[in-house]
Amino acid sequence: MSKSIAGPEIERLIQLLARVPGLGPRSARRAALHLIKKKDQLFAPLTAAMSDALDKVRICSTCGNVDTHDPCTICTDPRRDGSTIIVVEDVSDLWALERAGAMSARYHVLGGTLSPLDGVGPGDLNIAGLVSRVCEGGVSELILAVNATVEGQTTAHYITDQVAGMEIKVTRLAHGVPVGGELDYLDEGTLSAALKSRTSF
Amino acid sequence: MEWRDEGIILGARKYGETSVVLETMTAAHGRHLGLVKGGRSRRMQPLLQPGNRVDLVWRARLEEHLGAFQVEPLELNAARLLASAVAIHGIQLLAAHLRLMPERDAHAGLYETLKVITAHLDEPEIAGPLMVRFELALLDELGFGLDLGKCALTGSREGLAYVSPKSGRAVTQEAGTPWRDKLLPLPAFLTTRNTAETTREALDDAYRLTGFFFHRNVYEPRGMEEPDARGGFLMALARSAERAAD
Numbered sequence: 166m167s168k169s170i171a172g173p174e175i176e177r178l179i180q181l182l183a184r185v186p187g188l189g190p191r192s193a194r195r196a197a198l199h200l201i202k203k204k205d206q207l208f209a210p211l212t213a214a215m216s217d218a219l220d221k222v223r224i225c226s227t228c229g230n231v232d233t234h235d236p237c238t239i240c241t242d243p244r245r246d247g248s249t250i251i252v253v254e255d256v257s258d259l260w261a262l263e264r265a266g267a268m269s270a271r272y273h274v275l276g277g278t279l280s281p282l283d284g285v286g287p288g289d290l291n292i293a294g295l296v297s298r299v300c301e302g303g304v305s306e307l308i309l310a311v312n313a314t315v316e317g318q319t320t321a322h323y324i325t326d327q328v329a330g331m332e333i334k335v336t337r338l339a340h341g342v343p344v345g346g347e348l349d350y351l352d353e354g355t356l357s358a359a360l361k362s363r364t365s366f
Numbered sequence: 367m368e369w370r371d372e373g374i375i376l377g378a379r380k381y382g383e384t385s386v387v388l389e390t391m392t393a394a395h396g397r398h399l400g401l402v403k404g405g406r407s408r409r410m411q412p413l414l415q416p417g418n419r420v421d422l423v424w425r426a427r428l429e430e431h432l433g434a435f436q437v438e439p440l441e442l443n444a445a446r447l448l449a450s451a452v453a454i455h456g457i458q459l460l461a462a463h464l465r466l467m468p469e470r471d472a473h474a475g476l477y478e479t480l481k482v483i484t485a486h487l488d489e490p491e492i493a494g495p496l497m498v499r500f501e502l503a504l505l506d507e508l509g510f511g512l513d514l515g516k517c518a519l520t521g522s523r524e525g526l527a528y529v530s531p532k533s534g535r536a537v538t539q540e541a542g543t544p545w546r547d548k549l550l551p552l553p554a555f556l557t558t559r560n561t562a563e564t565t566r567e568a569l570d571d572a573y574r575l576t577g578f579f580f581h582r583n584v585y586e587p588r589g590m591e592e593p594d595a596r597g598g599f600l601m602a603l604a605r606s607a608e609r610a611a612d
Contacts, residue, residue: 186383187383279594281377281458281461281462281593281594281595282377282378282379282389282461283379286594287594313448314411314415315415315416315417315444315447315448315454315457315458318448318454319454319455319458319595319598322451322454322455322598322602323598325451326451326598326601340445340448352412352413352439352442352445353439353442353445354412354415354418354442354443354444354445354446355412355445357445357446358445358448358449361449
């Protein structure tokens with residue numbers, strides 16, 4: 166059994182920090198030590214910010230986004246095009262698309278993908294919410310921005326089946342060569358998908 | 367412990383922040399799981415998609431350990447499968463079916479069938495009949511094989527038209543007529559090797575037949591439901607047939 170190197174409060178802090186993605190026990194110890202050393206400049210404001218966020222964070226009842234308001238800032242923004250909904254797996258994907266800033270549309274966060282291996286079925290995802298948003302009207306296009314994995318595409322096909330018969334256009338993201346990517350390093354599957362969806366130059 | 371074999375990827379479950387537990391169907395070692403270190407990296411993720419045929423080296427200190435896989439590509443089918451609804455539901459259905467088999471139990475015939483069907487999953491007119499044959503082969507491997515070679519009553523090999531739900535044996539049109547309401551229709555393409563010109567109705571009958579025996583002999587005794595992927599696959603097949611007819 167390993168000996169405790171600090172008081173139980175600090176040990177608990179290290180244990181909790183070690184559960185944050187990207188941190189292991191060693192890096193959690195470093196982070197805890199850094200926080201303790203920068204008590205006034207970092208530890209106190211971080212604690213206050215975390216407590217504030219804990220009190221105010223809400224899941225948007227419309228799209229599933231994380232925000233401090235419900236409906237979220239994106240859903241209530243009148244400048245956004247409400248006729249297009251971009252469907253994403255997770256909030257991190259929504260943030261990635263917002264960083265890209267390519268479209269000013271609304272979003273819908275599914276909360277994962279269909280995965281028989283992990284026991285995730287349609288009832289575990291926010292698909293019913295998406296279908297009801299489409300049924301309410303005013304939506305002309307669904308962009309399925311799910312991962313180019315078998316699970317992601319299974320979810321995309323499932324959603325397409327659910328909205329079949331409704332008067333909306335369903336599109337998906339293109340699969341192909343990433344910007345800065347070298348053909349030599351791409352897998353054969355991506356290359357053949359890129360060739361199939363080639364465009365006129 | 368170490369072996370080398372080829373396999374088809376059935377699924378991958380995240381393990382920690384960088385690794386995955388890979389599930390494969392191998393030629394000589396059956397359905398086998400193993401850890402792939404760094405399996406969540408950008409380089410490895412396209413390789414570890416269901417449907418891809420890979421070369422596997424499995425290493426573990428003891429045979430009963432999970433062990434670790436070293437994976438090299440042989441045939442990357444996943445990108446091709448992503449574009450087709452039939453294929454995407456098909457690969458999920460194949461994986462769900464193979465999960466009915468115990469781990470590390472070699473089924474070379476089933477692996478060969480899997481290899482053939484994976485190569486044709488994006489061709490609905492071929493994938494439909496092949497999947498039924500796969501289901502029949504799986505029932506056989508599970509110990510509930512149907513006898514579709516000759517009539518249970520007359521011994522005749524011609525004119526087989528029904529299957530008894532009790533015995534799983536074929537019955538000719540003539541002998542089965544008095545009990546036809548209780549018998550399951552046997553599509554002609556299942557009694558021959560020729561899958562060309564398989565009609566929509568024949569395919570529906572074939573899936574009803576295998577579905578009945580899966581439900582009675584496998585799902586119900588194990589307290590399981592039919593996998594969602596089967597419904598998805600059949601719906602995708604029907605949609606594809608409708609589009610082809612239009």
